[in-house]
Structure formats: structure tokens, C-alpha cells
Amino acid sequence: MPELRRDPVNSRWAIIAPERGKRPSDYLYKEEGSEERTPENCPFCPGNEHMTPPEIYRLNGEDGRWRVRVVPNKFPALQDYPRLDLTRKGEVFESMNGVGAHEVVIDSPEHTRDIPDLLLEQIESIVDTYVLRLKALMENKAYRYVLLFKNHGKAAGASLAHPHSQIIATPLIPSEVQARLQSSKAHYKEHNRCLLCDLTAEELRVGERIIEEANGYVVVAPYASRFPFEMRISPRVHAHDFTTLSKDERQGLAQLLQRTLARLKGLLNDPPYNIILQTAPNPVLMEEQSCAQISLADYYHWHIEIIPRLTTMAGFEWGSGAFINPTPPEAATRYLRDTDLSA
């Protein structure tokens, strides 16, 4: 049974998930000769649908075959429990049962093609599925935050090669999200404007970190990029909630996502990366807070982070929380901008 434990020293939560059951011998060969899966034994490939837990959702194409499937994670980090149990052990240790959800979005039937190489229509289906599942999970009031992410490549944490995304719903607002909410709120209080709107305006004025502006979105290399070739995609006009995207906005995003990931693939020979959606916390909960003076809808601005995994997190980063980035975002922008997308 997964359990959430609070670290009293760092005020940080860890998910202890023994179902994933790792004994020392599981770590001995970290090169992980890795059961390289072929389409024959890949649980995400057409024909092997029985290898996944029972389907939560499927989006069919006009030919009647599935285009996107959503299934529960076989080794969930968090699970659906009837209620949240908080436990306090002595004066210092806090724990709660791992209430939540952990879903896998199988991005397409294709075993080897990821977003840069799929048909645009397929990427639109993926984005549509994201919106739909996030909305569905946010119906549950126990889920304070729903995090969507995608790991591309083994070094980015993808344990199965077949392209997929993941959604984890958590019973608390994660510390990274809280940090964003706080800085956005503070900025709004001071300036009566959205932080990301201000950032984007300044980036557009300066220009040197703008990789692309199209379809109502802006792609930038963030000013204080922690990682080489890090990118942020955000809507040009203020919007706090990813799940309210119109059909047009979803199509525009699908196209830009493809172009942006194609830049990364072309420039860096298909590097490993993580994609993270940073949308507002559960709107069901927000409504409860609608009497508050400042509205989350005003101060929060949804965005997508793309983190190429080219550098190694080492002792300095763990110990300080600061990152050493050898590639200035202005240089990264020039390289990314100049990448040939016709290939």
C-alpha cells in the first residue's frame, strides 16, 4: 500500500511505494540490460491490450481502431482509497495513506514513433485525451492536484519504450506547484498583473530567448534555465486552466508541441527529456475559495515545461537546490531556432 510520508527536516513529502518492490538485487546492474521490448511483447502495442490493467478510456479512429488508450499504472504510486487517513507518529513523523490516481496514456498504437514523427491528427487526439482525463480526475474532490507528465527515453525515466504519458492525482498540492502559486500570487498582489503575462511581455520585448511564437502560444528558453535547452510553452493570452482549452486551442498546441519537440530531436539527436504540464490546482477546490480576494484564475498561468536530460544531477544540486547550467538560454535559443524542421 503506497504511503505518503512527510520529511520533517525538509518539509517535503515522499511516496513510499513498496508495491514497486525493490530489493537490493534489483539495483545491482544499473546499466539495466533492460528487457528491450519488441512490438510482440509490448503491453502498449495493438493486439496486446490484455497485457494492461482494464482500460479506463479509449479514443477510436474512424477505422474503429483505437488511437489513444488510457489504463491504470500497473505499479501505481498512488491509489484510490475510500478516504484519506492522516497518521501522526510521535511528535515528529507524519504519514498519510497514498490516496490518488496513477494513469498511463498510451500516446498512439505506434511502438517507436513519438510526437515529432506522428501525424498531427494523432497528436491532437493525445491532447484531447489529456484534457478529458484531467477533467475527469478533477471531479474527485480528494485530488487537490493532477499532474500530467511524459518521460521520453530511458535516461528520463521511461521504463517502457512505447511512447506514453502519465497522470498522477495527488491528495495535496505538491511543493513545486506551491512555489509557483506563491510567486504568482505575490507578483499579482504587488502589480495587479499575472507574473507569466509580465514575463512573456518582457521576453517578447527583448526577443533573445523566444524560440517561436505561433498559434497563440509562445515558446521560450526560460531566463534562469536550470538545464541546457530547457523550454517553456505558455499561452500568449492569460489562461489558468489547461482543461478549458477550446478545440482550436488544442489543435494549435498539438502543432506547436510537435514543432518544439522536433527542434529538440533534430538538434540533439533525439535526447531524453521530460514534459510537465503545470496547470492550476483542481478547479473544484478553487470554487470553494471563490470568496477569496485574489482569484487563482487571475494570477496563475498554465504552461508546459520541457526538460532535456543532458546533464547529471550531482551533489551540489541535491545539496543546494540550485542548478549549474553550462548553456546560456540565449545560446540555446539560437540553436533551437535555427534547427531545420523540414527534415
Next chain:
Amino acid sequence: MPELRRDPVNSRWAIIAPERGKRPSDYLYKEEGSEERTPENCPFCPGNEHMTPPEIYRLNGEDGRWRVRVVPNKFPALQDYPRLDLTRKGEVFESMNGVGAHEVVIDSPEHTRDIPDLLLEQIESIVDTYVLRLKALMENKAYRYVLLFKNHGKAAGASLAHPHSQIIATPLIPSEVQARLQSSKAHYKEHNRCLLCDLTAEELRVGERIIEEANGYVVVAPYASRFPFEMRISPRVHAHDFTTLSKDERQGLAQLLQRTLARLKGLLNDPPYNIILQTAPNPVLMEEQSCAQISLADYYHWHIEIIPRLTTMAGFEWGSGAFINPTPPEAATRYLRDTDLSA
């Protein structure tokens, strides 16, 4: 010239260090066939002293040969500048020049032997050097924090195989350190006791996460361990400042450090790991604050973190700041405790 940039979205600093000069081509082959160095071309091996920048410190053995050398990092993340220049660009971007220091401690003349396999006397020399360099760097009032860490193995960020440690002095207190200071302070305010002293008392009472208690130190698998087989070493009796250790305390630590890393090596076949010293911020600065009602010396407790690098940081961890740990610390404790140290 290294530059510190503040990320306004996450209130987090990044060090942009273009001297480390990475162009896209530097990242293309991330398997890094790696210029495996042999003692002949290793800059840290005896006979190659001319390959490092000019020595900062050396500790000689009775035979007149060096046992430990300290040299500047060839590609420093931070450098010694005459003064700290803060720049504000527009309303949203803040930057400062990368004031600080970045030193490398060459742990021993041995190219392949790390702490588990060195003579105890040699490890004492390493700990003595740590104390000495930390003290020396804290003389500089511009350095608010001095972080000592050691990366073991390529996957933990060690770019050179010859065992070494690093010290980075920063012009601000890093966010990870601030989080610890805050939680420690809050606990002290509420209970009038040190947080880590309370934690240790509770751990000793419960017992299930105590790996070893010896020489005045306790080795625990932290309650909310983020990583499998994570460990924390802390002094049994309250102490906030690593640099004030007596000869006896340094010897005791050297021995326990060796035993603890030998457990890890024996159990997990020499895995990659990071070691991080979490000591109090620069005491020179603390003295200035001595009029404050609560003293850092009372509420902060120094400790060492050991982070084995067996799991991959993926989208969930980056997006949430929370970690999924498949090995409960109680299980890790049993394995680590039972590891044969006579080998």
C-alpha cells in the same frame, strides 16, 4: 563569467556557467564513451600535479609525499570577484555575478580506491582537510554558505574517476539549506528543542531505521527517504557547526563514514552516490546576528546525507518536488545493517 539568475516563477536560482561551454555537439553522445583516464593522464594522480590549477592546500604524510591536495576547479561554477553586483533587468529578471569559490579536494593519491578501501588514517586526513578548507572559506564574509559534497561514480556526476570531493562557496543561502533552517527554527520555536535531536531520540526509541550508532554518531535511513538506501549521519549530541569538530570527533566520523560507505558498496555492488554535508551557514555571519532571540547554534544540527543514485528522476519528480521511493527505509535498514563489513 558565471552568472547567478533568479527564476521568478519558482523563486529559485540557477548558475549560468558558459565557461563550461556546452554546444549541442557536446551533448550528442550522452553515453559519453568518456575519456577513461588512466593514472598516466589523470590530473589528480601523483606525478601529474602540473595538470591542475595552482594548489590551494596540501597535506603531507610523514614520508613527505602529499596525502590530500586541494586545487581550484578548472571550470568553476562560481569565482572570486572583488564584489557582488546585483542587476535587475526590467521588472521581472534578477541577476548577480557568480561570486564564490569552487575547490576540488583530491581525496588521496590513489586513482581507484575510494573511502571504503582507504586506510583509516587517510580518511582522517580527508576529514581534517574538509574542516580546514571550510573554515578558511568562511573567513570570507561574502560567502554566506559553503557546501561540501562528493560525487561517486559517473551516474552521480563524477566527471573524473579519481576519487575527489568538492567545495562550493555561494553568495546566498541556497533554497535547500533555507528549507532546513526554517523547519529547524519552527520546531525550536514551538518545542524549545532541536528538531534533529528530537528526530534522533524518536529514531532510537523506535529502532527500525537505525543502521548504526557508534563513535558519538547515529546513522539512520530517514523516515521519509526520497531514495532507496538513503542514509543520514548526524552527531548524537547537539552540534550545529561541522568546522568545530575536535580531533576525536573527526576520527570517529572518519571511521563511521568508512563503515557506512562500505555497507553501501558491499550491499549494492559499488553503486553511484552523492555525499552532502549540511552544516550551518557561515558562522562569521551568524555572529552578526547574535542579538537575535533564537540562535542558529541552538536550533540547527549538522548532518551528512548519503544519496545512492539507483532511481531516475522523472517527470513526476521534476513537476511535483515529491519523490517515489520503492524501497521503504525500514527494509533498507535491515539490508544495510546485515551487510558483512569484514569483506
